[in-house]
Amino acid sequence: MSELTLLLIRIAYLAVLWIFVLSAISVIRSDMFGARVPETARSPEPRGRESKPKKPAKRRGAPTHVLVTEGSNAGERAELAEAPILIGRGSDAAIRLDDDYVSTRHARIAAAGDQWFVEDLGSTNGTYIGTVRITQPTTITLGTQVRIGKTILELRK
Amino acid sequence: MSQATGNPLLGFVHRRRRGAELFLLVLALAVGIGAYAAVGIGVEGTVPADLVGYGGWLAALVIVAHLVVRATATYADPVLLPVVAALNGLGLAVIHRLDLTEDTGFAAQQLIWMTIGVGLFVATLLFLRDHRILTRFTYTSGLGAIVLLLLPMLPLIGNEVRGARIWIRLGPLGFQPGEVAKVLLVVAFAGYLVLHRDALALAGRRLLFVDLPRGRDLGPILGMWLISLGILVFQRDLGSSLLFFGLFLFMLYVATERAGWLVVGGGLFLGGALVAWQLFSHVQTRVNVWLDPFSYYGPGTNDTAFQPVEATFGMAWGGLLGRGFGGGDPGRVPFAESDFIMAAIGEELGLTGMMAVLLLYGLIVERALRAALISRDGFGKLLAAGLGGVFALQVFVVIGGVTGLIPLTGLTTPFLSYGGSSLVANWVIIALLLRVSDLARRPVPELATVEEAGGDDDTQVIRVAR
Numbered sequence A: 001m002s003e004l005t006l007l008l009i010r011i012a013y014l015a016v017l018w019i020f021v022l023s024a025i026s027v028i029r030s031d032m033f034g035a036r037v038p039e040t041a042r043s044p045e046p047r048g049r050e051s052k053p054k055k056p057a058k059r060r061g062a063p064t065h066v067l068v069t070e071g072s073n074a075g076e077r078a079e080l081a082e083a084p085i086l087i088g089r090g091s092d093a094a095i096r097l098d099d100d101y102v103s104t105r106h107a108r109i110a111a112a113g114d115q116w117f118v119e120d121l122g123s124t125n126g127t128y129i130g131t132v133r134i135t136q137p138t139t140i141t142l143g144t145q146v147r148i149g150k151t152i153l154e155l156r157k
Numbered sequence B: 001m002s003q004a005t006g007n008p009l010l011g012f013v014h015r016r017r018r019g020a021e022l023f024l025l026v027l028a029l030a031v032g033i034g035a036y037a038a039v040g041i042g043v044e045g046t047v048p049a050d051l052v053g054y055g056g057w058l059a060a061l062v063i064v065a066h067l068v069v070r071a072t073a074t075y076a077d078p079v080l081l082p083v084v085a086a087l088n089g090l091g092l093a094v095i096h097r098l099d100l101t102e103d104t105g106f107a108a109q110q111l112i113w114m115t116i117g118v119g120l121f122v123a124t125l126l127f128l129r130d131h132r133i134l135t136r137f138t139y140t141s142g143l144g145a146i147v148l149l150l151l152p153m154l155p156l157i158g159n160e161v162r163g164a165r166i167w168i169r170l171g172p173l174g175f176q177p178g179e180v181a182k183v184l185l186v187v188a189f190a191g192y193l194v195l196h197r198d199a200l201a202l203a204g205r206r207l208l209f210v211d212l213p214r215g216r217d218l219g220p221i222l223g224m225w226l227i228s229l230g231i232l233v234f235q236r237d238l239g240s241s242l243l244f245f246g247l248f249l250f251m252l253y254v255a256t257e258r259a260g261w262l263v264v265g266g267g268l269f270l271g272g273a274l275v276a277w278q279l280f281s282h283v284q285t286r287v288n289v290w291l292d293p294f295s296y297y298g299p300g301t302n303d304t305a306f307q308p309v310e311a312t313f314g315m316a317w318g319g320l321l322g323r324g325f326g327g328g329d330p331g332r333v334p335f336a337e338s339d340f341i342m343a344a345i346g347e348e349l350g351l352t353g354m355m356a357v358l359l360l361y362g363l364i365v366e367r368a369l370r371a372a373l374i375s376r377d378g379f380g381k382l383l384a385a386g387l388g389g390v391f392a393l394q395v396f397v398v399i400g401g402v403t404g405l406i407p408l409t410g411l412t413t414p415f416l417s418y419g420g421s422s423l424v425a426n427w428v429i430i431a432l433l434l435r436v437s438d439l440a441r442r443p444v445p446e447l448a449t450v451e452e453a454g455g456d457d458d459t460q461v462i463r464v465a466r
Helices: A003-031 B002-006 B018-044 B051-072 B080-102 B106-127 B131-153 B177-202 B215-234 B238-256 B260-279 B281-291 B306-318 B341-374 B378-402 B420-441
Strands: A065-070 A077-079 A085-088 A107-112 A115-120 A127-129 A138-140 A146-148 A151-156 B158-161 B164-170 B173-175 B205-207 B210-212
Touching: A003 B018, A003 B080, A003 B341, A115 A127, B018 B051, B018 B080, B051 B080, B051 B106, B080 B106, B080 B341, B080 B420, B106 B420, B131 B158, B131 B164, B131 B177, B131 B215, B131 B378, B131 B420, B164 B177, B173 B420, B177 B215, B177 B238, B177 B378, B177 B420, B215 B238, B238 B260, B238 B378, B260 B281, B306 B341, B341 B378, B341 B420, B378 B420
Parallel strands: none
Antiparallel strands: A065 A077, A065 A151, A085 A107, A107 A115, A115 A138, A127 A146, A146 A151, B158 B164, B164 B173, B205 B210
């Protein structure tokens, strides 16, 4: 094997190595922001069907109800079996809160797959998990404290 | 609702990118199989006879892994698996190259270990459909880690190799349980910290620069950590002790967002290092060799610096483009196939190849931290950040040691070094990272919206100070 061939193989292999590195980086670059979802695809058409959300499978350790742990309505609870659960001051809310800082239809707890989500329904004062005001449906698990006005709710077994 | 439209990122969802992953995997196979072919040409003058069989086996492993990701983690990160496949393929080729000069059979064993590793990778993805299940095993995995670390101390299966009692031997099979304990400890720390992070960060007294948490909050995790650290120091495995120490601090810092932990940890590290230097003669040797390697090399000395000095010679000879596979003499460095594999790569692929490898490691860490950033649950964040952190720390400690930046400690180079336990544990780490990133990148499920209700006018507005 001549020196030249060995040199070419050497250079070629380093080139292959770097082509791999650079294509990995370019995949990351194009992956940075994801894909924009067209508005039509985002508003789901099956809204008219009103198909009931699938109940999460009963599992050991799965939450069964929402409990108000702090605030003027402490102790009030709603079964997760009746999801989605509406929270607010309105009379149609599953958990009705007598809290001046809570909107009529304030937030909602719903299931998707075997996860539970809390979603703010455009309330005035917002829905907080910890100190963070949520802007999109956010996963909650057992014991996650959801703050609405002066009220704190959490999922319980 | 105005907030939702205000955030420009909300209109985006992550794509699946499985096609991009496949494309990168093909390139990764080119890296792995190309290296094997180049080794054959460079060392023996011909393309190796078993190239098709070897390449086929590697390709089959990678394709199985890809198909399982496609089936069970549709939204997982597209870069992690190819990068790992490329590193593992390159490592196999370099080990094979060292086998050819030293007449050993490590590459074949490593290929078997890789097969086991991919098997565990597949099993992890298949059986762990949601990483949050691991929170149930917080204390179990903490206990498991301690038991695993204790195993080498047992009389029958424990085995002392080169001064460190960190091996267990069951018949022909040697195994380093510390590597698996590493993964278990990350799971235990993440599960504990996600529940107690607020208490750790907020309750407690302030002492000098740092808020000291209450004993009952820090106690369990501190105990878990001190026990494992004590075992490692007792077994004289300083590399792993450093790794576990750094892992603990890193996760505490990530969980509590208190930079004071890093100051305290740095101080503790300096204190611990000083004590270790006083107590252990081999620590003094390591530091002396690091500071002045050439006075411990050559005739008239006891040659303690033989390994790092030969590695330095090799890397210097490699230069910018390397000697090419077969053109160097990496066999001069003892244990070039395990601890010092980066020296072999530096010699035969040069700075160019070494930088590519370092960048690949950087990409793995970056993708881990990215998964942590976009993960929607606290446990996933801590798990991904912890796994990425332990990976970064290990790469830094071992490559820093080989290149002479820091004193040398014995740790394996992830995916490159010969060593079954490390390879298997790292494949599981990658599977866990893919699982976290899959759940993080999956679009938020569409919850049917309730029609807008009026009559919110009487709601009082909270003045938020921030």
